[in-house]
Amino acid sequence: MTFRGHINYIEEKCSKLIFSLSRSAKITWGLKREALKTVYTGGILPLLLYGAPVWKSVLNKFCYKAKLIRIQRLINLRIAKAYRTVSNEALCVINGIIPINIKIEETGKIYEITKGIGTQYDREMEMENWNHPATNVKIIEGYEDSSHPIQAFTDGSKNDLRVGAGITIFLDNSLTATLK
Numbered sequence: 001m002t003f004r005g006h007i008n009y010i011e012e013k014c015s016k017l018i019f020s021l022s023r024s025a026k027i028t029w030g031l032k033r034e035a036l037k038t039v040y041t042g043g044i045l046p047l048l049l050y051g052a053p054v055w056k057s058v059l060n061k062f063c064y065k066a067k068l069i070r071i072q073r074l075i076n077l078r079i080a081k082a083y084r085t086v087s088n089e090a091l092c093v094i095n096g097i098i099p100i101n102i103k104i105e106e107t108g109k110i111y112e113i114t115k116g117i118g119t120q121y122d123r124e125m126e127m128e129n130w131n132h133p134a135t136n137v138k139i140i141e142g143y144e145d146s147s148h149p150i151q152a153f154t155d156g157s158k159n160d161l162r163v164g165a166g167i168t169i170f171l172d173n174s175l176t177a178t179l180k
Helices: 003-022 033-049 052-060 062-080 088-095 100-114
Strands: 150-153 166-170 176-179
Touching (some): 033 100
Antiparallel strands (some): 150 166
16 A cells, blocks of 8 residues: 555545544534543544554655644544634644644654664653752852942842842943843
């Protein structure tokens, strides 16, 4: 089977499943949002991601990418129980679903990492190996006779009348600008 045949097969199979679900997922009655989302993550998403690390390069062609986005849009409309005029990106945000093209790239990256292909990414570290924040913080205290051209102060340290914050900029030896 070619990539074109595979994408067409996926589109046909998922579309049949979605349209059969749409009979039981109407706006005011039928399957609820959580049930439809479970059907998507457990039934439709695995069909879309099957063999994705092999054919993920096909997403560079707009026609294949558009077919996959169309399938995700169909189920997103059913999950959100939204009008057809809502954009695909908005549907993904409303439903909390990652767009299919990003999900396919993610699946490919995970495959490459597990097989030792490509670059390594950060992995989770056990809590006992975390650095304690107190050991990494260095507090540097400033002094009045600092020669830096910019000084920042807080809590009214430069102001006797009220509490506030500000920045003093030394333009040259005689000029000073203070922002409060």
